[in-house]
Amino acid sequence: MSSALRYVTQATAKRGFAVAASCQETVVNAEAPTSSILVSALHTYPVKSCAGLSLTQSRVTVRGLELDRIFMLIDDDDDFVSQRKVPELALVVPAIDADALTLTAPGMEAIRVPLDSTPGDDRSVVATVHARAVAGQLVGDELDEWFTTFLPPYRNHRRFRLLRVRDDIPGYINERYHRDGASNQVGFADGNSLLLATEPSLADLNELLDEPVPMNRFRPNIVVDGPFLAAYEEDHWLELRIGSLRAFVVKACDRCSIPDTNQETGAVGKAVRRALVTRKGVNTHDGSNGGVFFAQNLNHVHDPRAIVALGDAVEVLARSVAPNVKLEARRTPGRIPPPPQPVGERV
Secondary structure, eight states: OOTTSOOOOHHHHHTTOOOOGGGSSOOOOOSSOGGGOEEEEEEEOSBTTSOOEEESEEEEETTEETTTTOEEEEOTTSBBOOTTTOGGGGGOEEEEOSSEEEEEOTTSOOEEEESOOOOOGGGEEEEEETTEEEEEEEOOHHHHHHHHHHSOOBTTBOOOEEEEEOTTSOOBOOGGGOOTTSOOBOSSSSSSSEEEEEHHHHHHHHTTOSSOOOGGGGOOSEEEEOTTOOTTGGGGEEEEEETTEEEEEEEEEEOOSGGGBOTTTOOBOSHHHHHGGGGEEEETTEEEEEEEEEEEEEEEEOOTTOEEETTOBEEEEEEOSSOSEEESSOOOSSOOOOOOOOTTOOO
16 A cells, blocks of 8 residues: 555544545555546636636645635625526627736626725625525625626515624634644635536546536536546545645545536526436535535635645545445436427427
């Protein structure tokens, strides 16, 4: 066994690893040489649920990739707004310079969003992300008006407001996914600081689709690939070194409807969720967390010197015998057929 990989005993599990009972005693080396796995894409999403930025490298902050989800829209109830509610958010495209984001959207004049912010309680808001309280600060009325003008209202909500994360008030991930020595912090992301996906898993999913989808449907931060990397091999990973970054794989990502939103047009379909039925199951370490799963959530060890770059080697430091997702059924070959259309319905 490589010295970089190790056995995980019950004592190790108590120090931070959440491992299934069936694999609590043993971690084995990957059959494929892990040195062949490389970072193939990097993405940060400065405004939650808006378009992302493709990067060649990124500094890693205590909350994840630099600038990732440091801004977020909220509704009249101070709840976060995402493409689940307003798919047109995908059409808001950021660009970045030294001190600001510039946002563009169809039919709208470009608008600048300052990156720096001085904390002020007079503009502070406690918002919610999936019922988790998060501290933010209102950015400005002009930006609120810009988003409210561009985006369609949903339900009884008529106003959107832009928040910036409060640098002076840390936000933490679910305690279940804390790891000793890790950051355990997050900005406005749904649950964890980083999302990792693999090219072979996307290729496998696309085999089930009549029209393949790009990786941006799943909005990962780090994408990896390698000639020997198998589809969904990442379900077995427990700990990684990605360039100079070390991170724990804490849970598989249960997917909502966003993967069915075309990130270039905002149009919403159903094909991806239908294909993902092959990945329906429950989180091995949390039976209450069910759904369809694609990609893995990471909790990283913060090192202010850490930088992740395209081409960085990915080393699997520890892996589990059993995957971290219990799937309901084995996959059957072939594409997932669309449901029958009602007689007379136009398609």
